[in-house]
Amino acid sequence: EAGVVQSPRYKIIEKKQPVAFWCNPISGHNTLYWYLQNLGQGPELLIRYENEEAVDDSQLPKDRFSAERLKGVDSTLKIQPAELGDSAVYLCASSLEGRGLAHSNNEQFFGPGTRLTVL
């Protein structure tokens, strides 16, 4: 079974340019996450989707960041315009979450990430 796929793996851009990242989750996983990981830090949640609905985007800087998951499968994360401080690894993860359960599985499967360098 294929894991979470992300592209590109690496991206170098100049500041003020736009950039987009793509993620394809594990087949059948209804929940998709985008995380930001700065050097020496753990992943920090940017946005979470349940199917095509963004159910937690409280940490997404909405002035420059946007995301979509139109058909509830793959997703794109965009930054426009990029700033120097956006240099980081952008991780995508997916999981299978059940509605109405006392607790969900919560096991998230991560992709390899996209390393963004803004010059």
Place this chain on the structure above:
Amino acid sequence: AQSVSQHNHHVILSEAASLELGCNYSYGGTVNLFWYVQYPGQHLQLLLKYFSGDPLVKGIKGFEAEFIKSKFSFNLRKPSVQWSDTAEYFCAVNAAGGYQKVTFGTGTKLQVIP
């Protein structure tokens, strides 16, 4: 909101040494706890998890972790490390009950010397 502290940022051990990585969390309610591992050049993957029941959890590759509720701790242990255990280890927590955001610690880099 919950938070996670990993006090050891970088640990260096010789092969066959015993390992214990500290993890403390702050949250007043019931929690789920996780350890993730990231081997060099690879993606994050789940090592083990605790939801309920036996507080001593066994994971893959001989790792185990013990949930001590009174200490808000979930330390990771392995009796004898191998060079292949060289990786970065992340502790994570979320509040139990339905979906709750997972909060990760800052990670501990483990270097095992042959």
